Every structure is written in C-alpha cells, then in structure tokens.
Amino acid sequence: MASRIVTFDLGGREVEVMVRPMTTLQSVLRNQLGFTATKDGCRQGGCGSCTVLVNGQPMLSCLLPVEDVAGQRVTTLESITPAEGLHPIQQAFLDAHASQCGYCTPGMVMVSKALLDHDPAPTDDAIRHALTGNICRCTGYRPIVTAVHSAAEAVHDAADAMRGSAGERAR
Amino acid sequence: MSADLNVVGQSVERSDGIGHVTGRTRFFGDRSFPGMLHLKMVRSPLDHARIIGIDLTDAERVSGFVRALTASDVPHNLYTILGLIGVEPEEEFVLAEDRVRFKGEAIVAIIAESEAAALEAVSKVHLDLEELPAVFDVEEALRPGAPIVTSWGNNTFMYEGHPCRRVRLGDVEAAFERADHIVEGVYNTSPIEQAPVETTGCIAVPEANGRYTVYTNTQALYFSLDNTAIILQVPGNRLHFVGGTVGGGFGGKVDVIVEPIATLAAMKTNRPVRFAYSRSEEMQVSSTRSAWRIYIKDGISRDGHIIARKVTSYADSGAYSRQTPYALTKHAANAAGPYAIPNVSIDAYCVYTNRQPTSAMRGFGVTMASFALEVQMDKIAERVGVDPWTIRFINAYRNGDMKPHRKLAEDATLIETMQAAAALVGHVLPDDLRAMTSAPRDAGPDGGRD
Amino acid sequence: MARLRGTGMAAVNYPTGMNLGGDPSQALIHATTSGSFVVSLSATDLGQGLKTVIGQIAAETLGVEFGEIVVDTADTDTGPHDMGTFASRATHRVGNAVIAAATEARQALLDVASEELEAAVEDLEIDGHGNLMVKGVPSRSVRVADIAALAQFKYGRTIAGRGSYMKPKSIVDPETGAMDPDSTEAHACTVAEVEVDTETGEVTVLSIRSAYEVGRQVNPALVAGQIEGGAWMGMSHALYETTAPYYPAVDHSPRDFSEYLMPGTLEMPIVESVILEMPSSNGPYGVKGLGEMTANSPIPAIVNAIYHATGVRIDELPVTPEKILRGLDAMAHASS
Numbered sequence: 001m002a003s004r005i006v007t008f009d010l011g012g013r014e015v016e017v018m019v020r021p022m023t024t025l026q027s028v029l030r031n032q033l034g035f036t037a038t039k040d041g042c043r044q045g046g047c048g049s050c051t052v053l054v055n056g057q058p059m060l061s062c063l064l065p066v067e068d069v070a071g072q073r074v075t076t077l078e079s080i081t082p083a084e085g086l087h088p089i090q091q092a093f094l095d096a097h098a099s100q101c102g103y104c105t106p107g108m109v110m111v112s113k114a115l116l117d118h119d120p121a122p123t124d125d126a127i128r129h130a131l132t133g134n135i136c137r138c139t140g141y142r143p144i145v146t147a148v149h150s151a152a153e154a155v156h157d158a159a160d161a162m163r164g165s166a167g168e169r170a171r
Numbered sequence: 172m173s174a175d176l177n178v179v180g181q182s183v184e185r186s187d188g189i190g191h192v193t194g195r196t197r198f199f200g201d202r203s204f205p206g207m208l209h210l211k212m213v214r215s216p217l218d219h220a221r222i223i224g225i226d227l228t229d230a231e232r233v234s235g236f237v238r239a240l241t242a243s244d245v246p247h248n249l250y251t252i253l254g255l256i257g258v259e260p261e262e263e264f265v266l267a268e269d270r271v272r273f274k275g276e277a278i279v280a281i282i283a284e285s286e287a288a289a290l291e292a293v294s295k296v297h298l299d300l301e302e303l304p305a306v307f308d309v310e311e312a313l314r315p316g317a318p319i320v321t322s323w324g325n326n327t328f329m330y331e332g333h334p335c336r337r338v339r340l341g342d343v344e345a346a347f348e349r350a351d352h353i354v355e356g357v358y359n360t361s362p363i364e365q366a367p368v369e370t371t372g373c374i375a376v377p378e379a380n381g382r383y384t385v386y387t388n389t390q391a392l393y394f395s396l397d398n399t400a401i402i403l404q405v406p407g408n409r410l411h412f413v414g415g416t417v418g419g420g421f422g423g424k425v426d427v428i429v430e431p432i433a434t435l436a437a438m439k440t441n442r443p444v445r446f447a448y449s450r451s452e453e454m455q456v457s458s459t460r461s462a463w464r465i466y467i468k469d470g471i472s473r474d475g476h477i478i479a480r481k482v483t484s485y486a487d488s489g490a491y492s493r494q495t496p497y498a499l500t501k502h503a504a505n506a507a508g509p510y511a512i513p514n515v516s517i518d519a520y521c522v523y524t525n526r527q528p529t530s531a532m533r534g535f536g537v538t539m540a541s542f543a544l545e546v547q548m549d550k551i552a553e554r555v556g557v558d559p560w561t562i563r564f565i566n567a568y569r570n571g572d573m574k575p576h577r578k579l580a581e582d583a584t585l586i587e588t589m590q591a592a593a594a595l596v597g598h599v600l601p602d603d604l605r606a607m608t609s610a611p612r613d614a615g616p617d618g619g620r621d
Numbered sequence: 622m623a624r625l626r627g628t629g630m631a632a633v634n635y636p637t638g639m640n641l642g643g644d645p646s647q648a649l650i651h652a653t654t655s656g657s658f659v660v661s662l663s664a665t666d667l668g669q670g671l672k673t674v675i676g677q678i679a680a681e682t683l684g685v686e687f688g689e690i691v692v693d694t695a696d697t698d699t700g701p702h703d704m705g706t707f708a709s710r711a712t713h714r715v716g717n718a719v720i721a722a723a724t725e726a727r728q729a730l731l732d733v734a735s736e737e738l739e740a741a742v743e744d745l746e747i748d749g750h751g752n753l754m755v756k757g758v759p760s761r762s763v764r765v766a767d768i769a770a771l772a773q774f775k776y777g778r779t780i781a782g783r784g785s786y787m788k789p790k791s792i793v794d795p796e797t798g799a800m801d802p803d804s805t806e807a808h809a810c811t812v813a814e815v816e817v818d819t820e821t822g823e824v825t826v827l828s829i830r831s832a833y834e835v836g837r838q839v840n841p842a843l844v845a846g847q848i849e850g851g852a853w854m855g856m857s858h859a860l861y862e863t864t865a866p867y868y869p870a871v872d873h874s875p876r877d878f879s880e881y882l883m884p885g886t887l888e889m890p891i892v893e894s895v896i897l898e899m900p901s902s903n904g905p906y907g908v909k910g911l912g913e914m915t916a917n918s919p920i921p922a923i924v925n926a927i928y929h930a931t932g933v934r935i936d937e938l939p940v941t942p943e944k945i946l947r948g949l950d951a952m953a954h955a956s957s
Binding site for chain 3: 176177178179180181182183184185186187202256269274281292307308309312330331332333336337339340357358359360361363364366389390391392393394396404411412413414415416417418420421422424425450451454455459462482487497500501504508509517524526527531533534535537538539542543544545546548549550559560563567568572575576577578580581582583584585587588589590591592594595596597610619
C-alpha cells in the first residue's frame with residue numbers, strides 16, 4: 001500500500017509526515033520526529049508509557065494510527081515543558097519523588113495533565129482512577145498520586161493568583 | 172542524624188529528576204542512527220526438540236531483509252554468563268545448534284531494514300524440528316528416566332561434586348530425636364517476571380576507528396562487555412559500552428543476551444543494529460525469577476527454641492544456568508533465616524527443566540526463602556502456643572552467634588527492628604522481649620540463652 | 622459470606638553485596654578548573670538513585686556542596702571497572718570506592734592549599750561548603766574552587782583521586798557450606814493487615830507497616846521510595862504475579878500487562894515505616910544495602926495475615942482468589 005502524507009498539530013506547530021498505512025503515532029513521534037519523551041514500554045496498549053494528548057484527551061500513541069490524528073492537536077511532554085522552569089505537574093512529580101527510573105513518568109505526567117485540565121480539583125478517587133492505565137514498577141504509585149494532588153493545588157493557587165492580579169489590573 | 176555530616180543524610184533532589192519529569196532523560200532506545208538496522212529472533216515453538224533443518228529461502232525474499240545469523244556465525248557460541256567469575260561449564264548457546272531446550276529459545280537472528288521487515292522475515296523462516304520429551308517440574312526432573320536437559324547427564328548444577336549446595340552445622344537428625352515438636356512445611360512459588368517498564372535492549376554501532384559502541388540498558392556494563400568480548404572473540408578494547416540510565420531492572424537486565432548478537436550483527440553488516448525485546452518476549456522468553464519448592468522440617472523444644480532446621484530447596488533454573496546456580500548459594504547461606512539455630516542442614520538444588528530460563532531478580536535466592544521461613548515461623552508459634560512476635564524474639568540471632576555457614580554474626584539488629592515495628596503498630600511487647608538486645612549473648616543481661 | 626480481617630507479621634534480614642565477594646567497584650574523581658568535581662564510574666543507576674547518593678557521598682568526603690559534584694556514569698571508556706548494579710551492592714561498593722577516590726583527591730587539594738597558604742596540611746580543613754581554611758583562623762580561608770584553579774594554572778598539578786573497593790572472594794567449603802556470604806546485613810519487620818472477601822476470595826491489603834534498619838540513610842527520601850515501592854512489589858508478588866499460574870503446567874503464560882497481573886492505583890494500601898540507623902562497620906558512612914529486601918517481608922506478612930483472617934493456610938504463591946476459595950471449601954468440608 002502506498003505511503004501518504006499526514007499533517008497534524010504537534011505542540012502548536014504544524015508537522016507533516018510521510019507514513020505507510022497503520023504507522024502508529026508513537027512510531028512517528030519517536031522515530032521520525034525525534035520526540036522521544038513519549039515512551040515505548042509495550043506497544044500493546046498495556047503500560048501507558050506512550051500516553052499523549054489528542055485534542056486534550058489522553059490516548060495511547062502506540063495503538064493510534066497516525067492517520068487518525070490528521071488535522072488534530074497532539075500534545076506531548078516536550079510541548080508542556082516551559083522554556084524556563086517546569087510545568088506545575090512536572091514540579092510536583094519532582095518534589096514528591098514520583099519518579100525513580102523515570103520510564104513511566106512521561107505517560108504519568110500526560111495523564112495527570114488531561115485529568116487536571118478537565119477536573120482542576122480531583123478527588124483522591126478520581127486521581128487513582130485516572131492513573132489505572134499506567135504502570136509504574138518502581139514507586140508503588142503513592143508518590144505519583146501525591147504528586148497529582150499537589151499539582152492540583154499548585155495549579156489552583158496559580159489560577160487564584162492570576163485571577164487576583166487580573167482583578168487588580170481591572171481596578 | 173549524625174551532626175558531623177553535611178549532605179549525607181539529606182533528602183537532596185534526585186540528580187536525574189528534572190530529566191525524568193521533562194522526558195529528556197536519554198534511555199538507550201531514545202537514540203537512533205542513520206542506516207540503523209533491526210534484529211528479531213526466530214524462536215523455538217517447542218519446549219524441547221532436535222533441529223533437523225532451517226530453511227531461510229522465503230525469509231531472504233522479504234523486502235528489507237539484510238541477512239540472517241545462525242549458530243555457525245557466532246565465534247564462541249557456547250558460553251555461560253557467570254564464566255567470568257569461574258562458574259562452569261559453558262552450557263548456553265547464543266543461537267541454538269542441534270537442539271532447543273525451551274519454547275522461545277533463539278535459533279536464527281534476522282537483520283532487516285525495519286522492524287516490520289524483520290518480523291515478516293522471521294515469520295517466513297521454516298524450521299524442521301523433531302519434538303523431544305520435555306520435563307517441567309523440579310522434582311520430576313530429578314526422577315530416574317526424566318528427559319535430560321543439560322549436556323552433562325543429569326538435571327542439576329553440580330557444586331564441587333554435589334548435586335546441591337550444602338550447608339551443615341551440628342547434627343539435625345539427633346536434634347529432631349530430642350525435639351518436643353516437629354513442624355514440617357512445603358512451600359511453592361511461581362516464576363515472576365521482573366517487568367521493568369522499559370524492555371531489555373541495545374543498539375550496537377560500528378565506529379570509524381574499527382571499534383563498536385554499544386548503547387545498552389544492562390545493569391552491569393563491564394559484565395556485558397566482557398561476556399560480549401568472549402562470545403565474539405574480540406579484544407575488549409574493540410568494544411565501548413555506554414549505559415547507566417536504565418528504565419528499571421529488578422534483576423531482569425543482568426543477563427547478557429542482547430548485546431553479543433546485536434554487536435555481531437553490527438560487525439557483519441557494518442551498520443548500526445538495534446535489538447530490543449518486545450513486551451511479550453520480555454514475559455515469555457527472557458529470564459524470570461525462579462519457581463521454588465522449599466521443604467522445611469523444624470525441631471523445636473517445649474519452650475519454643477528451634478533446635479534443628481532442615482531445608483531442602485529446589486529452584487527451577489529453566490533450560491540454562493544464567494545466574495541461578497549462584498542464587499542457590501546465596502539461598503543456602505540464608506535459608507535458615509535470621510535465627511540462632513544450633514543444628515542446620517540445607518540442601519539447595521539448582522534444577523534444569525525445559526522451561527524459560529530463570530535468573531536474577533530482586534531478592535535473588537532470598538525472597539522466596541523469606542516467604543517460606545516466615546510462614547513456617549507462624550506455624551511453629553501456633554504449635555508451641557506462643558504469639559508470632561515471641562517465637563521470633565526468642566529465636567532471633569544476635570551478634571557473635573555462629574550462623575549455619577559458620578561466619579559469626581555482626582551488624583545483627585533483628586531484635587531492635589522488631590521492637591521498632593511493634594512500637595509502630597502499637598503492639599505492646601512483654602517486658603522480657605522489650606529488654607532484649609542484639610548484643611553478644613555473653614555480654615547481654617540475660618547471658619547465654621541455654 | 623463475609624469480609625474477614627486479619628493481621629500478620631514477618632521479620633527478615635538481607636545480605637549486602639554479591640554474596641561471595643570478589644566484586645570490585647572503582648571510581649575516579651578529578652577537579653575541573655572551576656572547582657567542580659567529576660566522579661567517573663561505570664556503575665549503573667536503575668532508578669534507585671545511585672547517581673544522587675554517590676554525589677552526596679563524594680560531596681561529603683571532599684567537603685564541598687552537593688551541587689559541585691558531577692557524576693558521570695556509565696561509560697566503559699571513561700569509567701573504571703564496576704561489577705554491576707545488583708545484590709544490593711551499589712551504594713555500599715561504589716560508595717566505598719568513591720570515598721577512597723575523594724579522600725585521595727582531597728589530599729591533593731590540601732597539598733596545593735598547603736603551599737599556597739603556607740600552612741601544614743594537618744592544620745587545614747574543608748568546611749563542607751567549599752571553603753578551605755587554616756583551622757581556627759577564619760581569615761586564612763580560600764575557596765576550594767580557587768585552589769582547584771591554582772592547581773591547574775599556577776602549580777601544574779592534578780586534583781584527582783582513585784578509589785576501589787572489593788570484598789575478597791570467599792570460597793565455599795563444599796561439604797559444610799562454610800563461607801563468608803555478606804558484607805553486612807540489613808533488617809526489616811513488617812506487619813500487614815488484610816481483608817478477605819469469602820465470597821470472591823479477593824484479598825484487600827489494608828496496610829503494610831514496617832521497621833527497617835538500614836545502617837545509614839544517605840538520602841531519606843530515596844530510602845522511603847525504595848520501601849514504598851518494595852512494599853507494593855511484595856504485595857504484588859504475594860497476591861498477583863506469576864508467569865506460570867499452574868506450575869508445572871506451561872500454559873496460561875502471560876504475554877502482556879493485561880494477562881500479567883499487578884496491583885494498581887486502586888489497590889494501594891497504607892504504607893508506613895520507621896527507620897533505624899545502626900551503622901555497619903564496612904559501609905560508606907555505615908550504609909547497608911536496602912534496595913532488594915523491601916519486597917521480602919511484606920510477602921509472608923500478607924500470607925500470615927490471610928491465615929489470621931480466614932484460618933486458611935496457603936503455602937503457595939501467589940495467593941490467588943481461586944486458592945483462597947478452594948481453601949475455604951476444604952476447611953468447610955473438613956468441619957462438616
């Protein structure tokens with residue numbers, strides 16, 4: 001079957017790739033574009049290390065044909081890392097020692113981002129449910145759950161501060 | 172915390188933490204090289220078989236096929252990982268020669284332009300195999316007439332003439348005679364996959380100066396380099412191994428399986444070659460923790476002192492040794508538990524079967540002994556009529572005690588650790604247990620035990 | 622049918638280092654022109670945090686800030702030999718090698734400082750924050766970084782050190798098993814609480830509470846990480862994990878994470894621990910190896926708790942719901 005060109009938005013810039021049918025988004029990110037933060041733990045949809053956001057929804061890039069994201073918005077860990085410092089979720093993972101070997105971390109951070117974007121103040125239960133598709137073999141998960149809690153607080157505080165300063169400017 | 176220390180004892184931030192949370196930590200698989208080829212294995216579909224023939228004709232026609240490697244391509248095809256520390260004999264094949272001994276054993280390495288091409292070519296290699304009787308249970312493998320897995324005529328690793336690693340202290344049989352209670356147990360454990368989230372793999376890259384750089388996630392860089400040099404019969408200085416950043420190991424990345432064949436493939440093609448296990452290979456082919464069967468017989472005095480312990484353990488090594496013979500020695504050294512027992516007999520067998528090989532995993536030789544022993548301790552407590560804390564305190568080893576392997580105990584703190592655990596959970600210990608220490612018996616307030 | 626609760630305990634020790642020794646680790650250290658120190662190793666960090674704790678040990682021995690240490694691992698062209706990361710050996714072995722290397726580098730630094738400050742080496746000290754001074758004379762203080770630069774550009778010297786650590790190989794007596802199989806022993810005692818659903822056979826681990834005696838914590842957060850992760854793995858081994866669910870049968874072996882079962886975020890128990898530090902005689906700053914053993918005591922503690930809850934003794938891992946239900950059936954059958 002012939003290759004075709006697929007265009008999508010990757011972290012705010014348009015990318016164009018030539019792929020054979022059924023090439024996965026994971027393979028395109030890692031092998032064609034060099035975006036290797038998206039990991040490669042099983043290629044079976046079983047570990048969550050390859051999680052990216054497609055239009056804000058967490059998706060397993062190892063199971064996703066890249067044709068399916070044509071014209072869509074793809075967010076990877078590279079694109080949420082700010083030019084200076086860290087994203088609040090990244091900072092929370094660092095502070096809570098939520099990574100040991102680090103291999104599951106990109107997927108964990110992306111799932112957490114999707115959760116907090118949709119539910120800025122998740123319950124413990126909601127956090128645990130959001131992370132069920134992601135495997136960590138090192139930490140026992142608690143530091144990760146703790147990190148998501150503190151990230152939620154940090155995002156909340158930052159939003160409050162921003163509202164506050166916006167309010168002051170308005171006055 | 173000691174006041175004279177500055178940074179030892181401080182919870183400083185992980186030095187690789189920012190790399191981990193930004194995804195910038197570079198694992199071996201995050202590298203790619205122009206012209207990189209991919210290696211996939213043709214594996215045995217049978218548990219035990221004679222290889223009659225290998226037909227590569229259809230595989231060679233696959234678009235993207237570059238070349239195949241078989242046993243005759245490997246300079247020193249027969250090896251054993253622990254040969255580096257003097258363990259004999261060499262008994263595992265990089266690529267199978269005339270026989271396969273477990274389902275999943277590597278027979279042909281296919282090198283291709285892409286993973287997809289490599290997998291397609293693998294599926295088109297035709298194997299002519301003659302199935303042989305197989306054995307899957309550690310004790311079945313020791314029965315007369317069992318299919319023989321090894322090349323040396325029986326199914327155990329031989330420890331200086333013995334079919335098991337032995338430890339002997341005192342006279343267990345005489346102590347069983349005078350014991351008030353005998354408690355026996357048999358404990359079985361499953362093989363377990365290390366399951367690091369990053370699978371095992373490497374990329375071997377030919378360099379301009381005639382050397383080969385191997386980017387790998389091995390847990391032991393020099394162990395891998397030295398074994399690779401032996402297998403490929405090249406001086407070690409032609410190899411340059413780079414690693415140190417590993418997506419979890421748990422013992423699963425101590426075997427030297429991917430580097431030798433990937434490096435050979437790079438030599439034969441003069442191109443970079445990547446060989447990484449798929450998740451299903453990690454689970455079905457790569458070494459696991461051994462399955463264990465552990466028999467324990469204890470003789471106990473009326474007051475709860477264990478006066479004799481006899482342990483007979485069988486670890487299922489699978490078809491090859493890998494690290495398991497060494498695990499049995501570690502097991503034998505620890506199989507009486509952290510207790511002071513004057514009469515001990517331990518026979519620890521490393522048994523070969525037609526199963527997936529087993530090797531190192533977290534707690535090497537000890538984890539499953541701890542399971543068996545600590546369940547056994549509860550049974551003893553129940554039999555003697557004391558609680559689980561008491562049975563452990565009265566038998567706990569102390570500094571200066573002679574362990575079954577005849578080294579005198581030092582750095583023993585079992586008693587203090589149990590006291591701290593009791594305090595943590597609010598279990599009130601009686602005064603005599605609370606007053607115990609790990610100090611040598613002749614120095615302690617209660618003197619020698621009996 | 623009921624939900625039954627039970628408590629179980631277990632106590633273990635665990636040896637540090639490759640059990641028969643003969644397993645060297647080596648380290649090289651050199652100072653850069655700016656007074657940073659590069660520690661070159663071929664040792665591997667599996668995620669337990671070796672790069673971090675080695676930096677701490679090097680900083681402590683040299684007397685400089687942690688941030689001045691660069692740990693370069695692992696590369697066989699630049700890092701000296703290391704046996705590998707396994708056997709709970711890395712912090713103990715590599716740490717000792719790094720102390721030796723850092724001690725030699727520190728001596729080289731003091732030798733240069735001695736000339737520059739015109740003071741005897743034994744009168745000099747480094748304060749742990751990168752200041753080198755004549756003892757008791759704060760005014761005669763220089764930065765380690767300045768001495769490092771002077772060593773290169775004024776004195777033409779290296780500030781460097783070599784270190785090696787090896788426990789000599791022990792030979793096992795094949796008849797008696799007499800041997801020296803450890804460098805030191807760490808200890809743990811775990812109490813687990815479980816709830817068993819007698820209808821489904823499912824076990825919920827409610828809590829895993831442990832005391833650990835680890836000699837010396839180089840980094841308490843990393844120690845806690847090992848304990849918490851190990852408790853989870855122990856629970857996973859006790860109740861879930863197997864590649865051969867019906868050993869010796871070879872079928873039903875898993876191919877992926879939907880078939881190879883492990884607990885996830887919905888099964889997390891309470892994990893609490895206390896740490897005792899009773900320094901070992903031969904570990905760096907008294908360290909004992911901790912990494913592997915953290916999965917060990919939770920397994921029998923959980924299995925003993927299941928017995929305490931149900932009266933069913935299961936001597937086979939993993940303790941699956943099927944085994945519990947069969948055990949409950951057998952018990953009911955025996956009593957009827």
